[in-house]
Amino acid sequence: MLQRKYKTFVKVFVCAFAVLQGTGNLFAQQQLTLAESRELALKNNNRIGKAKEEVTASKSEKLIADVAGRPKLDASATAFYFGEPLNKMLPEYGLAPMVSVTQPIYTGGKIKFGKQLAEANIExxxxxxRLVEDEVLLGTETAYWLVVQAKEEIKLEQQVKKQLASHYTFLNNQFQAGLIYKNDVLRAKVLQNENEARLQAAENKLALAKRRLSQLIGMEAQTDFDVADTFNTGTFSKPGISENTSAVRPEIDMANNAVKMSELTKGMLKADLKPTVGLALNGLAAFGKQGINFGDPAKNSMLTYFGMLSVKIPVFDWGSRREKVRQQEASIRSSEYGLKELKSQISVEIEQATLNLQLQANNIDLMQASLTEADENLKLSNDRFKAGTITGEDVLIAETLWQKAYSSMLDAKVRYKIADAIYRKATGQIK
Structure with missing residues (x-):
């Protein structure tokens, strides 16, 4: 009996442990890679969602333009009642339903240009x-690497904190033993206070960077996630000078479409100088009091139809229509100059992004050399201090140099990652 109770207790304990373990995994902090962050941004970002809806709206506009030249069918019904003295001349009451079909025959090309404008608007x-997606991806990558930088800075300050604490304890023991002066201990304490301030600043920086990243990837104000990458992963290669200065950029496509739409608008304005022809067919019924049928007053119903052909010819408007055409021609030339200027600016932007990325790659090499030297200097200073050949102040100076070299290394790496994202956006490759 006792053995059975013991087995039952063991089973319950194992099940409870499994449940707690699963719960711990369930609430574990979500870890995002850069690729996952980019994917979430493309899927959930509000700016991208807005841009997608604008594309959907322009497609609906194209469908409307496509049916502009087709016949239109309309139906209406009118009920009426006339009091005295009108009921002496007209039927006193009645109902008149009507069906009408209208068909534009000639519009001077407006329908054709309208379709082309709608197509250009979709493009x-x-x-x-695509431009919004590129900008959001650049912002996402920048925010992602700022989160990585803040994490690395926290690790650095925590490591420095341990080193300073150990050094402070050693110096304090030496002071208590009467081997050194108190000012060595006070210097170590000042560095500890500065380290604590930098640690708090790094933690605040991490919180803000996470908030910015969460906003870009559509997680709103959630910050209960972590990033998977570190600066120890990936490469920091130097790109060659790009010979392709005409990168496929959405800005160029937009400028080309602006010129195209201006030319189509000119066609629409020219169409205003031409006549328009339209045809309308109408069927009419009337039901009511006797007399509603003009052909046979004894009847209380009537069926008839009629057609209308309308021709509208612009004759004289003081030249305003032609002036609108000339105004649009100037707008076209302005758009063409803008396109040339944009291509020139993008060419310069690509060259600047390339040179900046090369510069940041070179800076990493320099900062790595400085860090290696600072690390060796710190080790030698600790060894010489323990041997009694230098003072505690010399060790603290070496600590400070190492911390600055490590921090500069982190800055160089995050600047490279951001410069790499800017380079890929400039060359149209960020997506």
Missing amino acids: MNNAGQ
């Missing part, structure tokens, strides 16, 4: 969506 909004 414009597609390019606008």
